[in-house]
Amino acid sequence: MKVVFIHFCFEDYSIELINSLSEYVDLTVIQPEHIYAKCRQYIKSTVKVEYFKKYRIRDPRNFFSMTSMMRMVKKISPDILHVQETNDPWYDLTLFTNRSYPLVTTIHDVYRHPGDRDLIPGSDFTRRIAIFRSKQLIVHGDKQKKQLHKRFPELSSRVNVIPHGELxxxxxxxxxxxxxxxxxxxxxxxxxxxxxxxxxxxxxxxxxxxxxxxxxxxxxxxxxxxxxxxxxxxxxxxxxxxxxxxxxxxxxxxxxxxxxxxxxxxxxxxxxxxxxxxxxxxxxxxxxxxxxxxxxxxxxxxxxxxxxxxxxxxxxxxxxxxxxxxxxxxxxxxxxxxxCKTDLKWSNIASQTLDVYQKLGGAATLSI
Known part of the structure; x- marks a missing residue:
């Protein structure tokens, strides 16, 4: 199974999951250049890693960054596209036109934290696109699953609970x-x-x-x-x-x-x-x-x-x-x-993630 894993943040979580998933699937990681610089030495050498130039959130050149990122995905032509939830509306907007690959999204926060000044205007609206485009969703607890059900009841059958591993x-x-x-x-x-x-x-x-x-x-x-x-x-x-x-x-x-x-x-x-x-x-x-x-x-x-x-x-x-x-x-x-040797162990979490991927094993893909 070929998987493309995209993340813009949650570096420590992503590193551990990437390394463990690589034991199960043919994995390529795509990440912004500045994230690549921080993560590459901790990602297993057997994992393929691509990166692209990412600009500050209000920079319109991000349109070209996202185009470059999606070209990388298209070249790999994965069976699964797994994205860590992002606070970036530029990514969310790519999903209007790119529906080629079964999308799995990990949602770390169903609701934005009160008083969080890192919230980007408009991102709470655009992330709905990513949520609805996803064939499967991953959250880290039953309470998050209930929150997601309350907010998007029509998506309940797509939600999977997988713990956040130890760091x-x-x-x-x-x-x-x-x-x-x-x-x-x-x-x-x-x-x-x-x-x-x-x-x-x-x-x-x-x-x-x-x-x-x-x-x-x-x-x-x-x-x-x-x-x-x-x-x-x-x-x-x-x-x-x-x-x-x-x-x-x-x-x-x-x-x-x-x-x-x-x-x-x-x-x-x-x-x-x-x-x-x-x-x-x-x-x-x-x-x-x-x-x-x-x-x-x-x-x-x-x-x-x-x-x-x-x-x-x-x-x-x-x-x-x-x-x-x-x-x-x-x-x-x-x-x-x-x-840390049982439910929070990364090999166990990767195995559960693979189970989510396999739910989409027979999913048809659309042309880009």
Whole structure:
């Protein structure tokens, strides 16, 4: 089976899926040039990789970029075209005229996150084209499937649930594995894009309660996003807070997770979470809101702790419970390690993806 895999983002997820899928299918990856530069060395040498020049989203030259991309697809003439959902209307518009190959689309977020400033005007409309053109759709959880059914009930029969795999195996490649990174006691990590739906304000409120009982606790806030000046009166306390409000290189990301006692995800809205997948893979215990996809991937008191969203007191209570209980920390690490060898293992995810492809094995193709 010949498969073309296109992605514009979700690099870490795509790398792992590409490498595992290549064991099952004749795979060609097509990606923008700047994504190629970041990914190529981590993609197996047996995988064929093509790339094209991609411009900033408002640049009309993207019309020619998409034309070039679709020419690559046509030359390969795949049995399946698998695209990672994109926030790019230029790609979506190509689907008006290109219907040649059975399309599989992985949807990472059914609804755009509230307060997400990366949302491109018009993209929420154009992505409907990609959704309706897709012969099969992949989401990462049952709650996402229900959301998709509610939004597009006529497409329910096309939706497949496949978990988001662990990301620790990939991120360990970014560091020198001959030097161990010890866990720091009483160290917490808030990582990722810092938008309002991530619930940072609730974590900062909870920290004031945690500090009273564990005076040496420290929270690292790492990632780009909203202006943190509104929290300056809290974050000026350098004893308890470290702020890295910038892009974090992969090697530094790995080190942050490995040295932290726990990662905290106090989200007020969630679909799936690459942060949780990374924490699982690196053995960093998670405290997260019992919401959206987080409530599916994390099994409370087994491989993580779940708290009601926006509940500052329960969040503080769970943080204190985990930091004070080394047995629970060890238990969670053992449980997440087991998950990474079963349902979150990439070879298993690739096998499930192949099952989706095989549903289209007899699908007729149209001429371009």
């Amino acid at each position: 620790g195996t990939l991120y360990k490649q970014f560091i020198d594995q001959h030097h161990s990174i010890p866990r720091e006691q009483n160290s917490l990590l808030f990582f990722g894009r810092i938008w309002p739906y991530k619930g940072l304000s609730y974590l900062l409120e909870a920290m004031s309660l945690v500090i009273k009982e564990i005076p040496d606790v420290k929270l690292t806030i790492a990632g780009r996003g909203e202006n943190l000046d509104q929290y300056s009166h809290i974050l000026s306390d350098k004893k308890h807070f470290t702020v890295l409000n910038r892009f974090i290189p992969p090697a530094e990301v790995t080190e942050l997770f490995l040295q932290s006692t726990a990662v905290v995800l106090p989200y007020v809205e969630a679909s799936q979470s690459g942060v949780a997948s990374l924490a699982f893979g690196l053995g960093t215990p998670i405290i997260a809101s019992n919401i959206g996809g987080l409530s599916e991937v994390i099994h409370h008191s087994k491989d993580g702790l779940l708290v009601p969203p926006r509940d500052v007191h329960q969040l503080a209570k769970s943080i204190l419970y985990l930091l004070k209980n080394h047995q629970i920390q060890d238990q969670i690490q053992v449980a997440t390690s087991a998950r």
